[in-house]
Amino acid sequence: MGERNSPRELAQKVAELEAEILQLKAAKTAFNRQNASLKALHETSLGLIDTLGREAILDNILERAVSLSGSGHGYIYLLDSEHDRMRMVVGKGFFKGQLGRVVARGEGIGGRVWRDECPLVVANYQSWDNRIADRELDQLRSIVGIPLKYRDRVLGVIGLAYVEEGERFTEEDVVTLERFAALALIALEKARLYGGMQHELLERKKAEAILRQSENRYRTFLESSPDPIVVYDMDGIATYVNPAFEQTFKLSRGELLGKQIDFVPEESWPETRKAILRLQQGQKIHLFETKRLTRDGKILDVQLSSTLYQDSDGNPLGNIVTLRDISARKKAEQELDRYRGHLEELVRERTALLAKANMKLELEVDERKRAEKALRTREKELKAQSHHLEEVNTALRVLLKQREEDRKELGETVLKNVEELVVPYLRRVGNGQLNSRQKTLLGILETNLNNILTPFSHVLSQDLARLTPVEIRVASLVKTGKTNKEIAEILLVSKNTILFHRYNIRRKLGIKNKKINLCSHLLSLEK
Structure with a gap:
């Protein structure tokens, strides 16, 4: 029989075998996880080929990263360089309700990764000193953030988070997330190139449309x-x-x-x-x-x-x-030339007629000269007759002067007779019992009698010859200083009638619209 192992040795071997089994299981788990990571990266890379929109690409990348890590929650910030801030453009799980959140440089996980340009892992966000003071973020526990860095410039931040107690991100998670960050950068560059291509294509289409419009416009011009x-x-x-x-x-x-x-x-x-x-x-x-x-x-x-x-x-x-x-115009020019020649012929004929008319006019001028000579002879005869008439006029002036002297002598005789035979009786009447109207009429009678008897009466009669009898009576009363009301009462007419006669008197004496007193003007005629 072979040598048997002691119980102690057997227990030690069993422990070693269990340790090896655990190591194999851990290696298998790591291998499976790495294999899943590579598979997810491969599928994501293939997805980049068919996806063109920036948001769609980033959403695909974040979806696979969240699914691979098992965290269920993730986000992507992109740089808003115009306003110097980061804005959350894609969110999964918890961060789906945080879309649009902005952070400044150094603020929160995204701001710190942006500022430091390196990955950041926080074991417990609730106890982290630089957390954002927002109660909505109290659910977060472990968080990891990776910079999306292109040519020494951070263009955004990709991150994952747990909301469960005890969950942590490992170094392997950071490496995997960095790989997805590289894919995100590729996606951003692809989106940028695609946007530029779309813009160039749009501009080309606009140029082609303008060119077609121009061609159509010129073709329409040529055709019409x-x-x-x-x-x-x-x-x-x-x-x-x-x-x-x-x-x-x-x-x-x-x-x-x-x-x-x-x-x-x-x-x-x-x-x-x-x-x-x-x-x-x-x-x-x-x-x-x-x-x-x-x-x-x-x-x-x-x-x-x-x-x-x-x-x-x-x-x-x-x-x-x-x-x-221009055939019609040329024909018209030829017709015009023929018409011009015809006009020139007419001008020549007209010139000949004018020459004949001038000869006739010269004859008429000679005839007129003879008539003027006869007229001058007649003028001499008229001058002789005029001299004779002047002599006759001189004789008439002598007769008229004699007639004036006779008139003056007659006037003096009449004046003397009136003063001796009429005036005394008028004074007796005036001294009698008369009412105011009778006295006024008596005064007018005396005044008019004096006017008739004075030598000026002839001059006044000549100036007033164009007046009507009523206007003469009104002028006489104006000359005595009577008012319009007094004249109206004497002549038994209205005041407006007197004003009408005064207007006619001024018009006939040539002083209408002139600042001349009518009474003064009438009195000046006696001087």
């Missing part, structure tokens, strides 16, 4: 132009003609495109070759008048303009020719 337009390449081959070209020259596009258009008359070739040479030298052809043929052999007068068009490098590709049918 009333003038014939043809486009040639540098070999003189027609590459485009518009409908007006087809209509004017009775030629279709099918028989024109891809060929040289033979519509230049033989006699117009020399000037056409010179124009082509100038165009090839870079000069523009503007409003060049020449002739062109239609299909039916009709020759049209045309006005031609042409210019070269180039590619983006400035190389000439061909030329655009615009033609305008």
Whole structure:
């Protein structure tokens, strides 16, 4: 029989075997976990190929990291460089309700990882000295944060968390999370490149749309132009003609495109070759008048303009020719020339008629001179008659002077008789018992009698000759200083009637709208 082991030795071997079994189990667990991690990384990497949106990629990465670690809670912060802060853009589990949270540099887990640019593991967030003072975060326990660092710059932070007591993150978890952080950086760069490509594609589409609009606009212009337009390449081959070209020259596009258009008359070739040479030298052809043929052999007068068009490098590709049918204008110019010649003939005839009229006018002038001579003779005769009339007038003036002296003598006689035969009786009447109206009328009677008897009465009568009898009575009362009311009572009329007569008196005496007292003016006529 072989040697038997003692119980002690057997117990020791059993303990060693159990330790080896435990080590194998731990190694198997670590292997399985590492295998799961690599599998998750592989699947995540494959997912990056098909996913284009930044948020979708980051959400996929965080989902796999949370699932692999078993924590169930995770977040990703991204840098908002414009405002110098971090913003939570993706969240799982607990952090799904924290989306949009922002942290400054050095604030909380995300701010510390951003500031220190290295991973950070906190065993218990509730007892951590730099925790954010927010009761919503009291549920958190162990947390790990990894920087998303690209070219010495932190672009964001990826982190996982436990809310259960006793759970901890290991170094292996940190390494795994760093691998996912690398994938997140790749995703961010891919999203950036995809965004740039999308922007470039959008700009290219805009440019293509603008180019199509421009092409449509110019094609619409060419198609709707009333003038014939043809486009040639540098070999003189027609590459485009518009409908007006087809209509004017009775030629279709099918028989024109891809060929040289033979519509230049033989006699117009020399000037056409010179124009082509100038165009090839870079000069523009503007409003060049020449002739062109239609299909039916009709020759049209045309006005031609042409210019070269180039590619983006400035190389000439061909030329655009615009033609305008000016046959009708040329015909009108010919008609105008004929009409001008007709007008010149009419002018010559009219000039001859004017010459005859001038001769007739000269005869009339001679006749008028003779008439003027006879008129001067008649004037001499009239002067002699005028001298005779002056002598007669002198005799009449002498007679009138004698008549004035007789009138004056008569006036003095009348005055003397009135003073002796009338005035005394008027005074006796005035001394009698009269009412106020009778006294007023008596005063007017005396005044008018004096006016009649004074030598001024003739002058006053001449100035007042244009007045009506009523206006003369009103003027006499105004001259005595009577008011409008007093005059109205004397003449038994209204005050407005007196004002109307005063207005007519001022108008007829030439003092209307003048600051002249009517009474003073009437009295001045006696001086």
